[in-house]
Amino acid sequence: MDPARVKLLGMWASSYTHRVQLALKLKGVDFEYVEEDLTNKSPLLLLCNPVHKKVPVLLHGNEPVVESTVILEYIDETWKENPIMPDGPYERAVVRFWSRFADEKLGPAVGDVFRLTGEEQKAAVDQAFNNLKLLEDELRDGFFKERRFFGGDGIGLLDIVIGCGSYWLWVFEEVAGVKLVDPSTFPRFHSWLQDFEDQKEVKEITPGGNRLLEYAKGLRQMIVNHKSD
Ligand SMILES: N[C@@H](CCC(=O)N[C@@H](CS)C(=O)NCC(=O)O)C(=O)O
Incomplete structure (x- = not known):
């Protein structure tokens, strides 16, 4: 081969x-x-x-x-061209930290909003909000302040990790009937996500509008039916 x-x-x-x-x-x-x-x-x-x-x-x-x-x-x-990780060990550590945060905290919290109903879902929404707020603060005052992307002027590893899960936020909002990313509550995160989604390469890999929505509706129905069995 x-x-x-x-x-x-x-x-x-x-x-x-x-x-x-x-x-x-x-x-x-x-x-x-x-x-x-x-x-x-x-x-x-x-x-x-x-x-x-x-x-x-x-x-x-x-x-x-x-x-x-x-x-x-x-x-x-x-493949060294167009690096997605920064050079310095400290900056690399920060990127790895937030990437783990996305996979261990934010992702599961948003998943719970989608999976749960009633009071349990309300608690999950609070969790998701708290986690989104941490990212919003990071974009406003923290390490990534005043950057267009987490990677700087271009998409980096952290943009990929957070961004590729984030278009599910819109889908989950629609299917689970809750608003998570309000531009007035999370202005920086909201505009970062829109900018990310507008990138040509991101558009090329994101499944088209209704396909994800229909898939998520079916999944949610299955989960909710399974719980009421
Ligand atoms: N931590 C893994 C998660 C991968 C993952 O959850 N993949 C799902 C699809 S989104 C899967 O293959 N699920 C099959 C299964 O759980 O049996 C990663 O970052 O690659």
Whole structure:
């Protein structure tokens, strides 16, 4: 096999997959995309990611790399053009910190808003708000103050990590019937997200409007029905 051949195992609605697609696009790396059916995982997926059995998986030649944030750093270290990680160790540490925050705090809180109903959902909305407020404060007064993107003038790893999950916010708002990203409450986060979504490469990897919405409606219905069984 051509050692430089790049293959991505992904799923169309997976924001973790979108992260990798976006990073490869920003780097101008050609790759073959393989859509996985997560209800019937391929032998290749199970072979490449026996621990988590999840997408995305990046195959660089015969070498599999798994876990989206690990893949993003692998991509940045392998293809040096258009860096997505900063140079300095401190700045890199800050980016890794907020990236973990996005995956461990913000993402799960927003997921709970989508999954839950009634009082439980109200508590989840409070959690999501608190986490969004932390990011808003960071953009206003913190390390990323006065930057267009978290990465500076261009999209960096943290923009990819937060941004690729964030268009789900609009979808979840519509499906779960709650407003999360109000421009008056989170002006900086709101305008950052709009700017991110307006980027050509982001538009190219984001599934079209109704497809995500219909998918999310079906998912929500399934979760809510399952709870009332
Ligand atoms: N921490 C993982 C999360 C990946 C993940 O949750 N992938 C989902 C799709 S969005 C998946 O493959 N789910 C299949 C399963 O859980 O069986 C990453 O960052 O790559």
